[in-house]
Every structure is written in structure tokens, then in C-alpha cells.
Amino acid sequence: MPKETLLQNRIKGVKVALKGALLLVKTEASIKVQFGIAILMTIIGFALQISNTEWMLQFFAIGLVMGIEGVNTAIEKLADFVHPDHHEKIGFLKDISAGAVMIVSLVAVLIGLIIYIPKIMALTTI
């Protein structure tokens, strides 16, 4: 079999990653909710005309939360596959993995509050 080039190898890698991202959005309830929130925040961002820097921070927060949620999902599924029975260590592993999602989610909420509270205040004082 002819050896694939670096470009062919990378194209294959991108295809696999896209398939994984689609699988996450299609099958995982938490990612579906986060995707919905991401769309809503994008609409609100347009409506309240946030700045370029605010767009960057908002997309960064969305990407961070959804990315870490994806890794958390993979860890949960791997744990269930490797050890389907109840085990203290599996519980600990799943808890810290969920904790990582919680940390980035709190940061995302803080970013949202910092961006939108002044804009909402300005709207309500008009």
C-alpha cells in the first residue's frame, strides 16, 4: 500500500475530528445545551453590538467550555468502558473531570457578566 503524504494524513485527521465534533453535538445532551447557549449568545452579541475584543472573549469562552465538555464526555465513556462497575476511583475520576467543566463554565459566566452587565445597564438607563 502506498504511504500517505503528510497533507493526506492531516486531511484524514481533520475529517476524523469533524466527525467527532458532529457526534458530540448530535449525541450528548450537555453539548446540545451548550451549543444552544452559544447560538443564543451569538445572537445577543449581534443585538447588543459587542466589540471585536468582546467577540474574541465570548468565542474563546464558548470554545473552552465545549472543548472541555467534550474531553469530560470522552473520560466518562472511557471510564464506563474500562470499568463498568461502581468503583471509588472511577467516581473520583468522573468527579474531577466534571469539576474541570464547572471551572471553565464559571469563567465563561464571569466573562458574559463583564461583557453584558454594562450594556444592559446602559440600555435600562436610557
Ligand SMILES: Nc1ncnc2c1ncn2[C@@H]1O[C@H](COP(=O)(O)OP(=O)(O)OP(=O)(O)O)[C@@H](O)[C@H]1O
Ligand atoms: N462507576 C462509577 N463508580 C463510582 N461512582 C460513579 C460511577 N459512575 C458514576 N459515578 C458517580 O456519579 C457521578 C455522575 O456520573 P455519570 O457518569 O452519570 O456522569 P454524568 O455527569 O451524569 O454524565 P453526563 O455529563 O453525561 O450527564 C460521577 O461524577 C461519580 O460521582
